[in-house]
Amino acid sequence: MSANATCDFQAKDYKSDLKPIWCPGCGDYSVVQGIYRALAAIGRPPHEVAFISGIGCSSRIPGYTTAYGFNTVHGRALPIAQGIKLANPDLMVLAAGGDGDGFSIGGGHIAHLIRRNIDITYLVMDNQIYGLTKGQLSPTSQKGRTTCTSPYGSLENPVNPLLYVLAYGAGFVAQASPTDLAGMASIIEEAIRFPGFAFVNIQSPCVTYGEEAQQIKGLKAISESLSSLGHNPADRLAAMDLAQHYGEKLHLGVFYRNPEPAPTYDALIRERQAALSKDAPPKERILDLFIKK
Amino acid sequence: MTTRGIDFKALSLKDALDLAVLIEQEAKERYEEFAAQMDQHRTPDAARFFRYMALNEAKHGEALAARRAKLFGAAPSAVTRAMIFDIEAPDYDAARAFMSPRQAMTAALASEVKAHAFFVDALPALKDAEVKALFEELRDEEVEHQDLVKAELAKLPPDSGLSDEDFVDGPTAQ
Numbered sequence: 306m307s308a309n310a311t312c313d314f315q316a317k318d319y320k321s322d323l324k325p326i327w328c329p330g331c332g333d334y335s336v337v338q339g340i341y342r343a344l345a346a347i348g349r350p351p352h353e354v355a356f357i358s359g360i361g362c363s364s365r366i367p368g369y370t371t372a373y374g375f376n377t378v379h380g381r382a383l384p385i386a387q388g389i390k391l392a393n394p395d396l397m398v399l400a401a402g403g404d405g406d407g408f409s410i411g412g413g414h415i416a417h418l419i420r421r422n423i424d425i426t427y428l429v430m431d432n433q434i435y436g437l438t439k440g441q442l443s444p445t446s447q448k449g450r451t452t453c454t455s456p457y458g459s460l461e462n463p464v465n466p467l468l469y470v471l472a473y474g475a476g477f478v479a480q481a482s483p484t485d486l487a488g489m490a491s492i493i494e495e496a497i498r499f500p501g502f503a504f505v506n507i508q509s510p511c512v513t514y515g516e517e518a519q520q521i522k523g524l525k526a527i528s529e530s531l532s533s534l535g536h537n538p539a540d541r542l543a544a545m546d547l548a549q550h551y552g553e554k555l556h557l558g559v560f561y562r563n564p565e566p567a568p569t570y571d572a573l574i575r576e577r578q579a580a581l582s583k584d585a586p587p588k589e590r591i592l593d594l595f596i597k598k
Numbered sequence: 599m600t601t602r603g604i605d606f607k608a609l610s611l612k613d614a615l616d617l618a619v620l621i622e623q624e625a626k627e628r629y630e631e632f633a634a635q636m637d638q639h640r641t642p643d644a645a646r647f648f649r650y651m652a653l654n655e656a657k658h659g660e661a662l663a664a665r666r667a668k669l670f671g672a673a674p675s676a677v678t679r680a681m682i683f684d685i686e687a688p689d690y691d692a693a694r695a696f697m698s699p700r701q702a703m704t705a706a707l708a709s710e711v712k713a714h715a716f717f718v719d720a721l722p723a724l725k726d727a728e729v730k731a732l733f734e735e736l737r738d739e740e741v742e743h744q745d746l747v748k749a750e751l752a753k754l755p756p757d758s759g760l761s762d763e764d765f766v767d768g769p770t771a772q
Contacts (some may be wrong), residue, residue, distance in 0.1 A: 325634075329639060329695050331691065334631065334635070334693075487680045490600075512694070522691075
């Protein structure tokens with residue numbers, strides 16, 4: 306995150322007048338509260354925050370904040386967020402979406418944001434189902450899951466979002482859940498403060514199409530905080546080992562935080578621009594570059 | 599229902615009062631959220647009840663805040679919202695689409711029971727006599743709140759014993 310001036314903001318300052326239309330009981334209600342709290346803790350004014358999303362229930366989230374928001378097209382939150390960050394690196398850029406948006410149609414984009422290390426925080430509300438379109442199999446649905454598109458049970462293994470981003474070398478990888486709102490807010494805050502691409506997988510139950518085991522009570526039963534396990538977030542291999550339990554256990558906290566964050570792409574671009582502009586001719590002589598001597 | 603970083607043994611009266619205010623605020627805000635969700639899903643009776651609960655929680659919170667201000671003025675607070683979660687506030691997943699007033703009241707009653715359990719569980723760890731007395735008072739108030747909800751429940755027509763699930767079509771898949 307760029308070092309901009311911060312002010313004294315409260316969670317309510319990031320809440321827009323638009324009322325969420327998610328199903329009552331949806332996990333996303335607490336996710337948006339966690340985002341308000343994290344933004345208040347950071348204290349950047351709403352007009353310095355850009356919140357970009359794809360398509361899906363969870364992708365409605367930017368509209369419920371007072372930040373600049375762009376509810377884009379399916380799976381394309383990340384490339385648009387990237388463009389915004391590169392065009393105006395002083396903005397604090399958040400991207401959000403569901404597991405289908407992030408790991409199916411938009412799955413190809415994650416790798417490139419990670420390898421470029423764009424300073425964006427990506428929040429995936431993982432509910433293992435396509436909820437907005439009424440309950441189809443999603444990339445994180447468990448094998449055997451019966452849905453309208455898998456009436457005899459899914460034959461596919463789910464994508465493991467945590468291993469996926471760890472394998473590509475993301476500098477910050479964490480998991481949160483509405484089972485612990487305060488913990489979720491603090492993880493989101495930490496992700497935003499991380500200088501580089503940060504990923505938070507949020508297990509956010511779908512009350513309408515989700516399975517019983519994936520509801521709050523089910524999640525509580527399998528949740529375990531990474532700090533209580535004595536996990537060292539600087540240990541990437543240990544993080545990958547723990548991430549393998551995705552779907553069986555709900556490990557909450559920071560899996561991996563690069564202790565020596567690499568320079569971000571936006572910072573490298575600024576450096577290069579500064580270096581090249583030293584020897585560049587003045588603007589009024591720019592056409593001379595195209596004239597053969 | 600979780601707390602984080604609260605040392606009940608070392609809790610002062612000022613911090614205990616601040617904690618009680620935060621608990622009421624959290625519950626008030628959750629009920630307001632639930633009321634908005636019910637409004638949004640055209641369930642006015644449940645919305646009305648959740649708004650009534652929000653008002654009650656606000657009143658309790660204001661009374662506690664006034665007491666705190668009288669005793670300790672503007673002395674800075676050592677407890678924050680990040681230290682508590684779902685103490686008296688109904689769980690997020692307690693809300694459901696098209697809740698009947700009975701379901702809304704049952705969810706509220708469960709929250710009051712949960713809050714009572716919080717104070718009961720915390721009491722043995724407390725060392726300060728004044729804090730102990732405050733927690734006992736708050737514990738007893740939770741019983742009064744339960745009675746308040748039970749009184750509202752009693753005003754409803756008798757429960758048919760039938761579940762709404764028996765009459766509502768399941769979500770339609772495309």
